[in-house]
Amino acid sequence: MKPLHNRFRLLTLILIGLLLFAGLYGVYSVTVYGSRWVLSSRNLRYREARNEVIAGDILDRNGVVLATTDDDGNRVYQSDADAREAIVHLIGDSEGNVSNGVDSFQAKYLLGFETTLAERIMTLVKGEQRRGDDVTLTVDSKLCTVIARAFGTYVRTKNKSGAAVVMNYKTGEILALVSVPGFDPLDISDDIKNSTSHPFWNRAVQSTLPPGSTFKIITTASALENLEDIQDYTFTCTGATEVMGQIITDYGNAQHGELKLSKAFPVSCNNTFAQIAMMLGDKKLRTTAEDFGFNDNFLFRDLVVENSTYPTGDRTLVDVAWSGIGQSEITATPLHMCMVAAAIANSGVMMEPRLLYSVTGPTGLVRLNLTSKVYRRAVSEDIAEIIQGYMLDTVARGTGTKAQVEGLSIAGKTGSAESSLDGEDVTHAWFVGYIDDDRYPYAACVFVEEGESGGGAAAPIAQAIFRYIQEYFPFQ
């Protein structure tokens, strides 16, 4: 019987272990994933709550009311149609066409799920109808409108889709999150619903496309980390690098001749970076990419972002070469690329994007204030400084000159990413950059679908953004 009893003990241990594991998993998943499950727009509880509770207001950082509830219980947005269109992806509409807009993602505040027992008793005693909390966002709605207008008026971006994200690289606050084309939440017609340009998509956080040459920031970081004296190494760009039967060319078939890294970055020489990638090898490049947040499961507190991917698994040499210049199945969202630029600007520390400036209850009690959180450390300070220099060069002398703003020191990186859309080869335009000034610590990422040239299509919008910041933003 003794061996029997010993085996009984083992089996009991297994059973208890299973149950404990289940219990811990339950508590873990509710605390971590709970907000995502509960805020799925299909959650009926919130729909029902809207009937009983007056939804709170959504304000921007300057106090502009972005959404409020009128006496009939309907959601009312800004009076200007352009402003509504620019901000609609951020806030969401009342039919739930936009997924995870602030109106639904922060519903736990807006519909009063976070009210304390004491407040509820007071409301009950006073006999008023329950009211949700007011949420103040970190965004500047006017900047969003400016961005949308720039997309619509500039020659290179007219009638094209795209997105732009502006962040404060020191605190992680999101200043603007725009996706174009937008739509008017008060006027949703069937045409819009069936439109092929998918106006309901929030391209800033949902579209994952190859970042193109903007990925060279990560390749550079990886090279500076892993390859010794890479800054002194002289590369040869013959205009075409052949790797395993495929030829990598530069934009416009340019030939740069002999050049060092400090020149290759501002001119965005594909050949150089393909060679660097091959020198690094897939593993090191992937490790750096993961340091920058690729392959992470983004579970930000304030918003839902699609994950960026760097392919795992066996890759051939030619795949690695293409990865060096940001192609070959690497995908990223504009928000993530903005975080990358912000990381470089912030001496290598990537901050978590924050959308909530403050949340106040109906009685005026402040429930939440803006806090900054470090998401991860992407690179060391020294490497970040070197890349900062390169990025400044890019805007001063390189491919990003269209982003220059008088009186400000702008740093950036352009990108032209090749991709295929509906079977056709297209080139998307990217620009990531920041203001190198402690008074205006803002980073931006602009993305234009089928924009052809990063420096040509995306950079001017970034210029508009930085000009607006220079003009209207107070000193930090």
Added chain:
Amino acid sequence: MPDEVYEVIALAARYWFLFLMILIAWRSYRWYTRDRKKYKKRLKLLPDAGYIGELVVTQGDDTVKKGTCLLVNREGVLGYLRNNDVCLPIDGIANRHLWYSFDDTDGLRVEPLRGRMIVADGEELIGKHKHAFLAHGSTLQVGQAKLRLRMFSGFEYAGETNATRMPLDETEESPIADALDGRPHTDPVRRMHEIAAWQALDEEDAEDEATMDFPEKDDTYGDEAYPPEREDEPDRQFYPPEMDDMDEEDEYDDLPPADDPAYASYEPQHTHPVFYPPVMDDEDPPQPDENGEYPPSMYVGNDEAEQAKRVLWDKYLKGGKRK
């Protein structure tokens, strides 16, 4: 009740329910642990609990000496490894050698595991699906060891009809002598039961006295086995020591109180066995040797054996790995 009021009450109540639930879970857990401790304490009071008898080694080797007593429980496995219920680290025994299971009427059923051989009461058994029944006094030979089964009191008659017990053969010497310490029992519970047993015997004899002829004084066991006659009661053959009024002249003050320091060097004055097993045909009743001492019984009632077996049991818990 209006909905809002109910909602507020329900919101407040959830903390109350959580508190009660924590209390319920905590109390259940405490009840469970306390129950376990109580049960373990009770088991400690009964060192024999669950054991139906013991196997006494009548022929062993250097590690397992003659006279070793191995406790046998109701169901278990005998083998070389310490992991088994009966651990016998002797050559010729497999890691798990035989399986035994006790039935109240049929006796101890032993069944060798696949491919193992045992000799039970002279009958050779090999492999699965062959079993034999052992009773009190049966022999068992596994590997190079010979064992004899001794059932504890209460189980002596199990298997009476099934087992065919073999007599002791000449090679089996008195097994216990090597192993004994000779220390008497100090357990007060045991002593109390000894006293009770003496009293029972006394009542029995009083009955006998009343019904049959008073037997001749039996000299088989010698004078020292019996207490001398008391002056006031010449007809009493033997009487139990009464704790309350012990005279100094009484030679049978031989059960001093438990905390008496003299107890440590106590030598049993009487070796009259309290219980003797049913005497087997070929076996002679035990004879005293030249000093007038009797061989200690290897069967039920021998308290030194009980003591010794516990000492040896602890010692053998350390053995058991294959060389």
Added chain:
Amino acid sequence: MSRSSRYRRSLRKSPDRKLVSVIMLFFFSAFLLIALKGELHWQGFVLAAVVPALIYIATMWLPHFFPADKLLLSIANFLCALGVLVLYSTDLIKGTNYGMQQAVYYGVGILAMLVCILLVRYIRYWRVFIYIIAVCAAGLIALPLAFGTEIYGATNWIVVGGISMQPSEVVKIAFLLVLCYFMSQRRFWPWLVFAVLCMGVLMLQADLGTALIYYITAVMLYYASTGNLWVTGVGLLGGAGSAVFGYYKFAHVKRRIAIWRNPWLDYEDSGFQIAQMLMAIASGGLFGLGLGLGTPTVIPVYHIDAIFAVICEQFGIIFGALILIMYAILILRGAFIAHNARRSFHGLLAMGVTIMLGLQTFVIIGGVLKLIPLTGVTMPFVSYGGTSLVSCMGLIGLLQGVASVNQDDLKYDYEVSHNLHDEDSLPLAPLD
């Protein structure tokens, strides 16, 4: 202090009273609260009085007449009453009658428990009886193949006059008895044939969750009784192999695995249940929404599979974790009883019951939390379902039967070791 008042005080402090009084308070306040919802329901007030009284009777008085284990009884009664509470709170929303029906089934369950206790305690010679049980069980489990109706995707229900029963739940008890008997006799083939038969029938009826539990219980019991790691390993591999085979053969297994990975992909159709369960649990958060609040009835099959999600929605996930702790204490107690068994038959029986209950709890809670794919097993004691409640109470009865046999053995050993089996009185204080 006088002796009698000291005795009374010690009674008051005794662990069973302490626990039962808290349980009674819990249900009294809970039913009182739920009765206040909306219009005042007289049923709620009646339940507020009746349920605590029933718990008191079942836990404190019953052991006077039958040899029952109070701790197991308390936990089982608590869980049953919790089921009645939650079902009643959903009844108020939906207008169904699950709570009352469950209370009736509870009465039947108590009877089944008593039958099982007496079965284990008084039947000493199983040699012939076990074959009768095996044949009856085989017939019972095969019955739905002939007359069965399909509910919730599995054809293992029989509907007789409006009452639906699941024979595979009742056969659990017979399954355990047969397995443990033959394993304790060290005979391999009889129980293997019976087990394969049962599982084959279950697979035919497409009741894969129950088949999984039967299978793993059999493998674990085999390992416990023989300790043969090789064969156990082969058994586990065989189980994994048949799981993979089932994946490719049964379309709905494929669907279940797909919605386990990401229920939102197929939201409208098959992923709906899991998505709603997760939303319910998440809405509850740590402390719950409150008794009677929330929308639990949105979840399909909320009264059977997803009852845990309903509990977590109303009471919170911390409460749910504490419920898991109660199940864990049940398992620990079962293991304790198995450990103290003198005969391997009783030990294996107790361990088998523990394994079955523990596995069933893990499978259903894992399914609700999206830890493992959702299967169609019920949550012991809490889920609505007559046969499931009756079979769980029967299993607990088996466990208590073994506990009472242990007590008897201990008493016997005590008497025998002190040579007192002929005496009428014992010098020391008796055991229980």
